[in-house]
Amino acid sequence: VPAVLGGIDVFGNGIETLADNEIPYIGGIPISFPSVQSENSFQWSGGSWGASVAFAWYAAEELDAKKVSILYGEFGSISDSAEAAQQVLENAGVDVQMVPYPIMATDISSALTAAAATQPDAMFILAADAGCKAGFDGIASMDLDVAAFYTGACAAPSITNAAGPEKTNGAIFNVEN
Numbered sequence: 001v002p003a004v005l006g007g008i009d010v011f012g013n014g015i016e017t018l019a020d021n022e023i024p025y026i027g028g029i030p031i032s033f034p035s036v037q038s039e040n041s042f043q044w045s046g047g048s049w050g051a052s053v054a055f056a057w058y059a060a061e062e063l064d065a066k067k068v069s070i071l072y073g074e075f076g077s078i079s080d081s082a083e084a085a086q087q088v089l090e091n092a093g094v095d096v097q098m099v100p101y102p103i104m105a106t107d108i109s110s111a112l113t114a115a116a117a118t119q120p121d122a123m124f125i126l127a128a129d130a131g132c133k134a135g136f137d138g139i140a141s142m143d144l145d146v147a148a149f150y151t152g153a154c155a156a157p158s159i160t161n162a163a164g165p166e167k168t169n170g171a172i173f174n175v176e177n
Contacts, residue, residue, distance in 0.1 A: 069123065071100075
């Protein structure tokens with residue numbers, strides 16, 4: 001086999017097996033550490049790392065944010081990407097608050113409350129699926145006036161339609177090609 005075309009290898013086991021057999025993996029969205037660190041892995045996207053670093057640059061350089069809260073699900077790659085964003089923001093002189101929450105949480109209101117306590121200029125909500133709607137709902141119910149950044153997964157029509165335009169208009173998403 002000259003190469004394997006894939007999508008998402010959540011734990012990286014497939015990529016590691018292919019690497020052991022010197023077979024390139026051409027993927028879609030990197031989620032696992034092997035998907036971004038293995039020499040045989042070629043991805044079409046930056047995954048949560050690309051999104052987080054882009055969010056950080058945009059918040060610091062374009063929005064001139066002074067304080068940013070990063071809410072992130074506690075999962076290896078997501079936590080790591082949140083830390084990458086933190087580093088970019090801090091290097092730009094931005095005050096950063098890191099707010100982890102359980103990765104499978106469908107209610108992130110306590111994390112949002114903690115994140116809002118510092119009155120940030122921007123919030124990054126590194127979530128997917130049920131966590132997206134919880135972010136939209138929480139920011140709306142708390143009536144926060146904040147630049148809200150969400151991963152591209154949160155822009156899925158099924159998620160934005162469920163949340164409604166009054167909660168999603170103005171949200172900033174990364175785009176996966």
